[in-house]
Amino acid sequence: MPRNAAQWNRTPPLPPTHYVDPLVYTSEEILAQERDKIFARAWSIACHESEVPERYDYRTYRHPAGKNLVVVRGDDGTIRTFFNVCPHRGNTILYNPAGNAKHLLCIFHAFAFDCRGNCVAIPREKAGYQERIGKGDFGLRAVRTEVGFGGFVFVNLDDRAPALETFIGEALDGMRASLEAEPLEVFTFHRAIVRTNYKLWHDTNSEFYHDYMHYHNRQTSMAAPGYFERRYTAFPNGHAQVGDQVVNYEAYEGFKSRDLSFPGMALNQWKMVDLFPGMTYNLRGSSLRIDTLCPISPLETAIEFRGLGLKCDTPAERAARVHDYNTIWGPFGRNLHEDLLGVLGQGRALERGQTYLVHGREEDSTIHDEVGMRHFYAEWSRWMGRSSSDPSADGASGVNGAAHREAALS
Ligand SMILES: [Fe+2]
Structure with missing residues (x-):
């Protein structure tokens, strides 16, 4: 049933840990605090x-x-x-x-x-x-x-601040042997300026429910054995690991199994770790993608992407890694631009007023559970000293109060 204005602005019938007030994506004052309280203290x-x-x-x-x-x-x-x-x-x-x-x-x-x-x-x-x-x-x-x-x-x-090892903790243990067996080397770098909030990019890296947006992922991952058993592991300091999977690239026309992988990984294996507050290690077997974020304004974000292989790669191995990276994540690839479109759409909607953003799926921490985002926002709230579901400084609650609170905060 469609909802009228009052219904639209009402808090969802879920615990406050399961939704986010849109103000956390649009407020200049909140971004200024994020710079001071989070980015100026985190690695x-x-x-x-x-x-x-x-x-x-x-x-x-x-x-x-x-x-x-x-x-x-x-x-x-x-x-x-x-x-x-x-x-x-x-x-x-x-x-x-x-x-x-x-x-x-x-x-x-x-x-x-x-x-x-x-x-x-x-x-x-x-x-x-x-x-x-x-x-x-x-x-x-x-x-x-x-x-x-x-x-x-x-x-x-x-x-x-605590040492880097303390900050990361055990979050990268699942891929550390692959990352540190050989020196790595950046083979591609690009920066995208996207009209969205930086947290929404981190969110899209930490939830896989949106695999429905990716035709390639539907064919090669969602249809592959074990997809729905993949589990999230939450670590202290807001980091989260997505469960490994072996991707069936053969299921997508024009794609084929990878010819090589990182040390210690099976062919076509995929590992992923999201680090608080805005970094992602995305290791699709043969190539590593690293995302880093820099907010420019509440709804404008610079995202830097790096692709890496092994420094000791032969020319043929490097060419294979670059090919594998580009066919998924390059400008004519089958994945990354769709994610960018996803968060751009969120940015457009938020510019024009939005209701609460819901991350309330509970599926025993498996792949379509939204526990990764809940874990992130719990950490965000801890660093910020304000709740992501009710970030107002003056005690007004709910989206109804957002315009009033925005004025009060600025
Ligand atoms: Fe995606």
């Missing part, structure tokens, strides 16, 4: 070590807390991360997404920094500053950096 993947393979290589990174960073491999081979900001007059130091530079040189007043973050040159230093301030006071802001879980460069803006 984020800045890039992969293979993107800075040589001494003095650098890679710039827009951190989801809103900071511009640069990852640099030093003269000692160590990978470090700094704010991409000159401490003199607050200018941007590096503009290119990647490069090689023995000194990081600010174009504004030619302050120079080495690859360990030391300020090594200030033009006419003594003439202007005498002994009052000098190179020793103008070091770059170092950001905690740990390389791991397949050679990814994780960074954390919070000097007091």
Whole structure:
């Protein structure tokens, strides 16, 4: 039966853990808090070590807390991360997404920094500053950096945050042997700017009920043995693993079984882990896809995709991995663009007003259970200190109060 306005705006007849208020996707004030309370404290993947393979290589990174960073491999081979900001007059130091530079040189007043973050040159230093301030006071802001879980460069803006191993816990144990048997290498990178909230991308990676949208998945996964027995495993800190599956690629016309896989994996095996607050490891046997998120505004998100194989790949092996990646996740692939359309549609609907978003399916934590999203929003609520089902600051509850609360919050 269709519902009138009051019915449309009523909370669903489910526990508050099983739905989300649309305000958490549309509020500028909530995004500002997410940057401070979540992204500024959580570990984020800045890039992969293979993107800075040589001494003095650098890679710039827009951190989801809103900071511009640069990852640099030093003269000692160590990978470090700094704010991409000159401490003199607050200018941007590096503009290119990647490069090689023995000194990081600010174009504004030619302050120079080495690859360990030391300020090594200030033009006419003594003439202007005498002994009052000098190179020793103008070091770059170092950001905690740990390389791991397949050679990814994780960074954390919070000097007091738990170590990366503690943050990840056991979430990646199911694929760690495959990730760490051989050094990995990025073979493709692209960034999509999508008019949707960043959490909705993480959601679509952590729920498989929407496999009905993917014709390819319906043929190769849903129809394959064991699909409905796949189970979610929830880990501390909001991470979740989706149960493994062997995919029947032969069931899709024009596709065939993979010729190779990652170490320790059966051919055509698929493993997937979603890390809080916005990273996904998606290992479809022969190639690894890593998603990272950066909110631009509540309904605008930059999603970065990296495809990886083994550094030791022969040219033929690499070509096979690239082919397998592209046929699923490339621009003419059979999966990724459909997911992008899914979250774009959610973004459009949210722009125009929406009711509660429901993730209330309970199927004993199997593949169409929405427990992955519930686990994420429970963690989100914990970090934010407000409920995802009723995030209002003033106690007003329900979608009915959303416009009022939005005004009150802004
Ligand atoms: Fe999907």
